[in-house]
Amino acid sequence: MILVLVEKDLDGAAVEVSLEALTFARSLSEAGGGIPIDAVVVGDVSPDLRESLAAYGVRDVHTLGGEAFAAFAGSAWASGIETVLASTSSVVLMAAGTPRGGEVLAHVAARADVAMAANVLGFDGLAPFVVTRQVVGGQAVEAMQLSTRPTLFTVAGHAVEATPAAAQGAATVVAHEPEVAAADLVARVVSTDEPEPDLSGSLKSARVVVGAGRGAGGENGFDDLLELADLLHAPLGVSRVVTSLGWRPHHEQVGQTGSRISPDLYIPCGISGAIQHWAGCSSAKAILAINTDPDAPMVTKATHAVIGDLHEVVPAINAEIKRRRAG
Amino acid sequence: MADPVNVLVCVKRVPDATSEIVLTDDGQGVDGRLAGFTMSNHEQCAVELAVRIAAATGGEATVLTLGDADAVEQLRAALAVGCTAATHVQADSQQFGPADVAREIAAVVRDHEAAGRSHDLVLLGNDAADTGDFQVGIRLAYALGRPVVNGVGQVVVEDDGVTASGAGPDGFETYRLPLPAVVTVLEGGVEPRYPTVPGRMKAKKVPIEERSPAQEPAGAARVRWSLPPAAPSDVQVLGKGADAAPAVVDLFEQLGVLAR
Numbered sequence: 001m002i003l004v005l006v007e008k009d010l011d012g013a014a015v016e017v018s019l020e021a022l023t024f025a026r027s028l029s030e031a032g033g034g035i036p037i038d039a040v041v042v043g044d045v046s047p048d049l050r051e052s053l054a055a056y057g058v059r060d061v062h063t064l065g066g067e068a069f070a071a072f073a074g075s076a077w078a079s080g081i082e083t084v085l086a087s088t089s090s091v092v093l094m095a096a097g098t099p100r101g102g103e104v105l106a107h108v109a110a111r112a113d114v115a116m117a118a119n120v121l122g123f124d125g126l127a128p129f130v131v132t133r134q135v136v137g138g139q140a141v142e143a144m145q146l147s148t149r150p151t152l153f154t155v156a157g158h159a160v161e162a163t164p165a166a167a168q169g170a171a172t173v174v175a176h177e178p179e180v181a182a183a184d185l186v187a188r189v190v191s192t193d194e195p196e197p198d199l200s201g202s203l204k205s206a207r208v209v210v211g212a213g214r215g216a217g218g219e220n221g222f223d224d225l226l227e228l229a230d231l232l233h234a235p236l237g238v239s240r241v242v243t244s245l246g247w248r249p250h251h252e253q254v255g256q257t258g259s260r261i262s263p264d265l266y267i268p269c270g271i272s273g274a275i276q277h278w279a280g281c282s283s284a285k286a287i288l289a290i291n292t293d294p295d296a297p298m299v300t301k302a303t304h305a306v307i308g309d310l311h312e313v314v315p316a317i318n319a320e321i322k323r324r325r326a327g
Numbered sequence: 328m329a330d331p332v333n334v335l336v337c338v339k340r341v342p343d344a345t346s347e348i349v350l351t352d353d354g355q356g357v358d359g360r361l362a363g364f365t366m367s368n369h370e371q372c373a374v375e376l377a378v379r380i381a382a383a384t385g386g387e388a389t390v391l392t393l394g395d396a397d398a399v400e401q402l403r404a405a406l407a408v409g410c411t412a413a414t415h416v417q418a419d420s421q422q423f424g425p426a427d428v429a430r431e432i433a434a435v436v437r438d439h440e441a442a443g444r445s446h447d448l449v450l451l452g453n454d455a456a457d458t459g460d461f462q463v464g465i466r467l468a469y470a471l472g473r474p475v476v477n478g479v480g481q482v483v484v485e486d487d488g489v490t491a492s493g494a495g496p497d498g499f500e501t502y503r504l505p506l507p508a509v510v511t512v513l514e515g516g517v518e519p520r521y522p523t524v525p526g527r528m529k530a531k532k533v534p535i536e537e538r539s540p541a542q543e544p545a546g547a548a549r550v551r552w553s554l555p556p557a558a559p560s561d562v563q564v565l566g567k568g569a570d571a572a573p574a575v576v577d578l579f580e581q582l583g584v585l586a587r
């Protein structure tokens with residue numbers, strides 16, 4: 001059995017990267033002669049979620065319910081997953097390479113004293129089982145041998161494209177309400193603030209996206225970029241540096257741990273083009289990179305580029321657009 | 328006044344991932360002769376938090392690394408911004424997998440505790456910038472039998488407990504947990520301070536506790552590292568600076584993205 005931790009968004013639907021993990025699980029299952037794939041979900045499973053898990057070929061959907069799972073605790077989730085692993089005698093446990101996915105699998109790994117591989121891109125062989133994964137900020141790839149059971153790994157976001165299975169799974173819901181030890185509930189979320197509104201839907205479907213990275217320079221460095229976005233009726237997409245420094249909200253993040261965009265034109269300004277960002281924008285039809293560094297990966301991978309300071313280039317572009325529109 | 332809280336912060340000497348990376352011939356790591364070295368941004372924030380918590384409670388901030396002789400540079404960097412003690416586990420970090428590193432850190436915590444020096448709070452980065460295993464902190468927590476919170480930006484100690492918070496998938500989350508505890512830090516919650524000249528001078532004088540690993544490492548299960556082949560570039564440079572604006576807007580017109 002391959003067990004996949006499936007995470008839900010605020011509407012209770014499976015997040016895209018979990019569907020990618022299920023897609024990865026299917027290629028593993030096929031290579032291994034058709035091992036069944038089960039999902040584990042914390043909390044309720046809506047009819048819609050069940051339907052999409054069926055479409056991805058899931059056999060059983062294990063749910064973890066009860067007070068212990070009402071607020072997040074990494075060790076409680078791990079304890080619940082142990083119950084499911086035991087009841088299904090799974091040999092592989094996978095999750096998407098999200099913060100939660102990695103955290104929960106690391107708990108399971110530590111408790112079972114087995115290895116865990118983070119941010120896996122693919123696998124090279126089954127016996128021995130060798131996975132490839134991102135290291136050195138995505139600059140290098142590691143081949144890592146996973147020889148412990150259960151075999152634990154997370155899948156790097158957008159490393160595979162989420163594709164439904166040829167044959168539907170039954171997606172039979174199996175409810176679990178396991179006993180969780182008090183020690184596993186000590187480090188637990190005690191409060192969650194109102195989430196910021198998630199506007200990533202318009203980013204994912206936009207024809208043009210204006211990108212902004214560390215080169216914006218600070219919280220107040222976005223005026224020209226927002227004006228360009230406005231002139232092109234385009235949303236802003238940003239790098240992780242920009243969201244982790246709190247300059248822009250998370251739903252604007254493009255990349256492996258953000259949205260995957262596929263516009264006709266992407267205009268990354270002051271973004272270096274790290275592999276984790278590239279994972280979210282590689283399917284753009286044309287890319288116009290604006291960067292001070294002619295050797296930045298984003299520049300060399302782009303279709304078009306302007307070399308220069310975005311704070312000079314972008315206002316000049318805005319002025320030129322306005323001039324032509326006026327004329 | 329609550330008790331002083333002694334913090335241990337764990338940092339790793341890693342190649343600067345923003346510079347060009349060249350691998351060793353055996354594919355086991357980065358060629359150190361060509362790379363610049365640093366600690367990850369997450370760990371810089373963890374150091375900042377350790378110094379703040381120690382100062383606020385009257386405790387000590389100790390920095391630890393497992394690495395070769397050169398890793399002392401990262402210990403000195405942490406001492407220069409306010410850590411007051413340092414422990415160096417001398418070893419080739421490439422030979423140590425995440426479970427090995429966690430075991431070694433746990434051994435230091437236990438030995439110090441036996442000698443009367445507690446580390447009430449252990450801070451680590453969320454992930455190391457080179458091996459990116461995303462797990463040492465969690466394994467350490469289990470080795471020590473302590474609760475652990477992962478990937479938070481802010482950590483404060485109040486009323487003998489830890490309040491830790493950071494962005495979660497459903498909004499900004501807060502955890503409360505008792506000491507002793509382990510917390511892994513993501514960059515973004517605090518601004519790491521820059522070392523001052525007196526800070527650097529002081530750091531040079533702090534004696535560093537040198538240790539050998541407690542155990543033989545089991546290893547990282549690494550087969551080898553490789554670099555993805557460089558893709559040929561067919562970028563068309565439209566120009567330099569503001570002068571490129573007309574060419575850019577021509578391109579917009581060509582692609583039909585300018586229509587209102």
Ligand SMILES: Cc1cc2nc3c(=O)[nH]c(=O)nc-3n(C[C@H](O)[C@H](O)[C@H](O)COP(=O)(O)OP(=O)(O)OC[C@H]3O[C@@H](n4cnc5c(N)ncnc54)[C@H](O)[C@@H]3O)c2cc1C
Nearest residue numbers: 213214215239240255256257258270271272276277292310
């Ligand atoms: C597990 C994992 C997941 C990740 N997920 C994501 C993700 O989803 N999305 C993401 O983006 N990153 C992600 N990252 C981070 C990623 O590795 C990079 O650190 C990040 O993308 C870099 O952001 P940046 O390009 O804005 O900053 P930098 O790498 O610092 O690059 C800044 C760029 O701006 C240029 N510049 C500077 N000043 C100017 C100026 N005035 N005008 C023009 N150009 C200028 C510089 O030449 C440079 O190229 C992830 C990392 C990990 C380990």
Ligand SMILES: Nc1ncnc2c1ncn2[C@@H]1O[C@H](COP(=O)(O)O)[C@@H](O)[C@H]1O
Nearest residue numbers: 337338393451452454455460461462463
């Ligand atoms: N060799 C090391 N010495 C000290 N701390 C380490 C070492 N390796 C990892 N760590 C700590 O563990 C965190 C997570 O590392 P990892 O699980 O390897 O991604 C890092 O951010 C460091 O704080």
